[in-house]
Structure formats: structure tokens, C-alpha cells
Amino acid sequence: MLTKKKPVITEEAVVSVQPVRGYMPPSIISNKLHVRLVGLGILLNVWVLALGHILNPLKAAKAVRDLRALSVAYLGRNPEKLVKVDGRYHYVMGGPSWPSLSFNRYILSELNRFQEFRAPKPSLRSVYFAITKKCPLNCEHCFEWDNLNKKEALALADLKQILWKFQEQGVMQVHLSGGEPLVRFQDMLELLHSAQKGTDFWVITSGYHLTLEKAQQLKDAGLVGIAISLDHHEPDKHDAFRGLEGSYDWVIKAARSARHAGLVLTLNLCATKDYASDENLFAYAKLAHELGASFIQILEPRAVGHYAGKAVALEPSHIKRIEDFADMLNYDAAFKNWPIVTYHGTHQRNVGCFGAGNRFLYVDTDGDMHACPFCQKKSGNALHDDLPQCIQEMRLKGCHAFDSAGF
Incomplete structure (x- = not known):
């Protein structure tokens, strides 16, 4: 039975954040x-x-x-x-x-x-790169559920090779995920140190054992920011969603460490139908503000992985409520110093999906490429196959499973 825990963060504690080793918080x-x-x-x-x-x-x-x-x-x-x-x-x-x-x-x-001025090449804005199958959690919404905690398929040399191939194609951002990427902390440091300049790196994590020392090492290795998953503002409910008591405390400690080290801090929220109320959203924003987050990124649940076969898609009323919340935090003067809300579902409903090699794609823990984490239909292998050809074929196929998927 999960026991309720009180938040361990205060406004005073956040305001007093001091730079560490020359780094200023965002x-x-x-x-x-x-x-x-x-x-x-x-x-x-x-x-x-x-x-x-x-x-x-x-x-x-x-x-x-x-x-x-x-x-x-x-x-x-x-x-x-x-x-x-x-x-x-x-x-x-x-x-x-x-x-x-x-x-x-x-x-x-x-x-x-x-206006074409050079031969088009499959350059990507972002690649979401799952670098490990290992994860200590049992998350309610996990899209990689069927692949977790199996033997690793990609050695460090494989990770470097895949990264190099995408950098050769001009990728602008790489988001390292998993599983839980911090499980492979030393490999992740090696990967960052081996990267060519010109690509921004982020880590998508649960906050697993992210100490200040580790956050500083990531910053020194070239990491730009860290996106920590926080799926409820109440500790016991977040722990229940994540399937592990104490996982809320990971978020709090990791958020503090990230800010101290000068990393851009994002809090990721999977906004379920039960959570998408005004009361919950603004309580979440208040906590994010107190933690010193720069962004709140809202993701929509999809019926894949652990949610396969379940009616989890948001209804229009939920979407409207989240859109109003995002608009208020981003443009109302009363929230001018609060985090910026990024709600990709709305953005991509406005202009179409940017996945399927259009501007981003997903590489899973076997090196296989997919349109996005939610549309998992293999389109070649990033380690073994011709990358430009695979990306071009992915673009032609598009993403049919979730035409308005926000990620």
C-alpha cells in the first residue's frame, strides 16, 4: 500500500538557489x-x-x-x-x-x-532515442511496456554509431530516453562527450537517482536540459501512477539538482482524463513554479503499451480545458514568471503531425525506427540500414495510427 507523502519543497528554498560551479539557473x-x-x-x-x-x-x-x-x-x-x-x-x-x-x-x-536551394536531405529537428530497456518503475502509461527489463540490444559502441549517423544527417536535437536512461548514466556521459557540435541534447527521465553531482557532469558533457516526468502534484498519487513508492521524491530532488547545475528544467505531464481538471492543472503549475521549472510539457495518453486496448484518449472537453490552461499560463500577466506550457497536441492539430521522419522520429531500444513512440511500426534499423533511405520511406508512409499525436 502506497503511503501519502507531503511535498518537501518550499518557495523560499527555490528562490534561494545559487549558481554552482559558475552555472546560473535558467x-x-x-x-x-x-x-x-x-x-x-x-x-x-x-x-x-x-x-x-x-x-x-x-x-x-x-x-x-x-x-x-x-x-x-x-x-x-x-x-x-x-x-x-x-x-x-x-x-x-x-x-x-x-x-x-x-x-x-x-x-x-x-x-x-x-524555396529549395540545395538538394533535399532527410535532416531532422529531433530524434527521440531510447538507450536502455531497463527501468525500475511500473508506469501506468508506459508505451515501451512490452520491451522493458530485457537484455540490452545496443552496446555503447552501437549507441555512438547510431548517434553519429543521425548527426551526419544534421539532426538538431536528440532526446535520450528509455526505459530509464539514467540507469545507463556512464554510457550516457560517454555518448554526450563523443557527440559532434551542433546538436542539442535533452534527457527524458523519471529523475532516477539524479544527484547534483550527476547533473553537473551532464551539464559539463553538453546536456542542454532535462525533462522529468511528474504525473500528479500529490506525492502518493504520482507514486501510484508510477508504480513505485518514493518516485515522487526522485522528481523533487532531481528538479533541484537540475536547476542548481544550470540545466533547463521541464516537467512532463501525461494528462489523463481523470487529471485534466482546472484544480489539478493549476495545482500542478504551482508546484512546477515552486520547483523553478522553465517548461511544462503536456502529453496526451495513447492506447499503446500499458494502455493498449484502453479508452484513454482525451475527449474534446479535456482538450479545451488544457488549451485554456496553457493559454492562461503563457499569456496572462498574472503568470508572467511561471513556466511556459508546451502542449504539442494542440500545435500538431493546427499544422499536422511532425513525426514519421517529417521533423522527428523515434528510435527504440533495438535501434529500430518508428514514426513516433506511439506509432510503433518498424521502418528500418538505425544501426544496420541506410539511414537516409529509411527516413525517406518513413516520410512516404507517414503516420496513420495517430494523425494528431502530440509529442
């Missing part, structure tokens, strides 16, 4: 002039890239307009808050930060979609 920028100036800097950067690669100025202008229209359609409206760390700005969880080489690569790949 800060949320909500000053309108500051946000506007950053926006102008980004736009100037886009124009310089467009004019430097699309020789016809009229075509360059059209490509920039098309890219801005896509951005507005995806986000709904221009951001009014940003996250700043290490001199770089993040405006949406899952997008490359600015200024950076990964941002420039992303913009060039997008501009090339509208």
Missing part, C-alpha cells in the same frame, strides 16, 4: 521589450540565412513569410515569455534555442522546404 524572461528585442534578433538571423542561401531576394522573402506563417500556425500566437540560460533563449520545449548552430540548421532546413 530564468524566465517576460519583459515585453526584452522579448520583442529577442524576437527581432531571431527574425534578423532568419533573414540573413535566407538571403545568404536563396539568391533571389523575392524568393527569399517568400520563404521567410511562409516560415513565419508556419510558426504562427504552430504556436497560435507569438510567444510572450522566453527561457534564458547560457546566453541562449528557448521559446518552446522541443525547439532549438537561439542563437546556436542547431537553430541555424533548423532554419535552413525549414527554408529549404519552401
Whole structure:
């Protein structure tokens, strides 16, 4: 029987966070002039890239307009808050930060979609890379449930080879997941140290044994941010969802460690139908604010893995409630210093799914590639097969299982 535990975090404790080894915790920028100036800097950067690669100025202008229209359609409206760390700005969880080489690569790949100036290549914004089958949890919603805690199929050398192949194709972000990726902590450090420049790295975790020392090592190895799964603001209910007493405490300690080490902190919420109430969502946001999170990323449950055959999909009323919640936290002045909410389900309902090799894909613990974590239909193996060909075939097939899947 799981026993209820009280939160062990206070506003005072978070406010007193001090930099560690020269790292400053990320800060949320909500000053309108500051946000506007950053926006102008980004736009100037886009124009310089467009004019430097699309020789016809009229075509360059059209490509920039098309890219801005896509951005507005995806986000709904221009951001009014940003996250700043290490001199770089993040405006949406899952997008490359600015200024950076990964941002420039992303913009060039997008501009090339509208006005082709080079031979198209299967460059990806993001790859979700499951690096281990091991996990100590028994999560209610686990999409990798059938593959957990079996013998590892990928050695460290295999992980490096797969990463190198994607970096050769110009991938801009890699999200390391599992299973629980922190189980392979030393291998993950080796993987980060071996990576080429120009790719941003994130870890998706339950917070498993993430100490301050480990968070510092990850930061030193080049990690940008960490997304920690928190599926209820009440400790006992989170533990029940995760199937392990004490897993809530992992989140609290890991969140503190991440911020102290200067990592961008995201809290991931799988918003079930039971949880998607105003009371729960705002209680979650309050805790995220107290923990110093930069982002709240809301994912929709899907009937795969542990949820296979279950009616878990959100109904329109739940979706509307989450959209209103996200809109309030992102644009209401009363929440100007609270975390930015990223709700990919809404974004992709606006512009279509970005998975299936369109802008991201999923690599499982065997190295097999899938349209996304929820649409698990093998499209080649990242270790053994020709990567560009596999990505192109995946794009042609698309993602038919979850046309509006948000991830």
C-alpha cells in the first residue's frame, strides 16, 4: 500500500538557489521589450540565412513569410515569455534555442522546404532515442511496456554509431530516453562527450537517482536540459501512477539538482482524463513554479503499451480545458514568471503531425525506427540500414495510427 507523502519543497528554498560551479539557473524572461528585442534578433538571423542561401531576394522573402506563417500556425500566437540560460533563449520545449548552430540548421532546413536551394536531405529537428530497456518503475502509461527489463540490444559502441549517423544527417536535437536512461548514466556521459557540435541534447527521465553531482557532469558533457516526468502534484498519487513508492521524491530532488547545475528544467505531464481538471492543472503549475521549472510539457495518453486496448484518449472537453490552461499560463500577466506550457497536441492539430521522419522520429531500444513512440511500426534499423533511405520511406508512409499525436 502506497503511503501519502507531503511535498518537501518550499518557495523560499527555490528562490534561494545559487549558481554552482559558475552555472546560473535558467530564468524566465517576460519583459515585453526584452522579448520583442529577442524576437527581432531571431527574425534578423532568419533573414540573413535566407538571403545568404536563396539568391533571389523575392524568393527569399517568400520563404521567410511562409516560415513565419508556419510558426504562427504552430504556436497560435507569438510567444510572450522566453527561457534564458547560457546566453541562449528557448521559446518552446522541443525547439532549438537561439542563437546556436542547431537553430541555424533548423532554419535552413525549414527554408529549404519552401524555396529549395540545395538538394533535399532527410535532416531532422529531433530524434527521440531510447538507450536502455531497463527501468525500475511500473508506469501506468508506459508505451515501451512490452520491451522493458530485457537484455540490452545496443552496446555503447552501437549507441555512438547510431548517434553519429543521425548527426551526419544534421539532426538538431536528440532526446535520450528509455526505459530509464539514467540507469545507463556512464554510457550516457560517454555518448554526450563523443557527440559532434551542433546538436542539442535533452534527457527524458523519471529523475532516477539524479544527484547534483550527476547533473553537473551532464551539464559539463553538453546536456542542454532535462525533462522529468511528474504525473500528479500529490506525492502518493504520482507514486501510484508510477508504480513505485518514493518516485515522487526522485522528481523533487532531481528538479533541484537540475536547476542548481544550470540545466533547463521541464516537467512532463501525461494528462489523463481523470487529471485534466482546472484544480489539478493549476495545482500542478504551482508546484512546477515552486520547483523553478522553465517548461511544462503536456502529453496526451495513447492506447499503446500499458494502455493498449484502453479508452484513454482525451475527449474534446479535456482538450479545451488544457488549451485554456496553457493559454492562461503563457499569456496572462498574472503568470508572467511561471513556466511556459508546451502542449504539442494542440500545435500538431493546427499544422499536422511532425513525426514519421517529417521533423522527428523515434528510435527504440533495438535501434529500430518508428514514426513516433506511439506509432510503433518498424521502418528500418538505425544501426544496420541506410539511414537516409529509411527516413525517406518513413516520410512516404507517414503516420496513420495517430494523425494528431502530440509529442
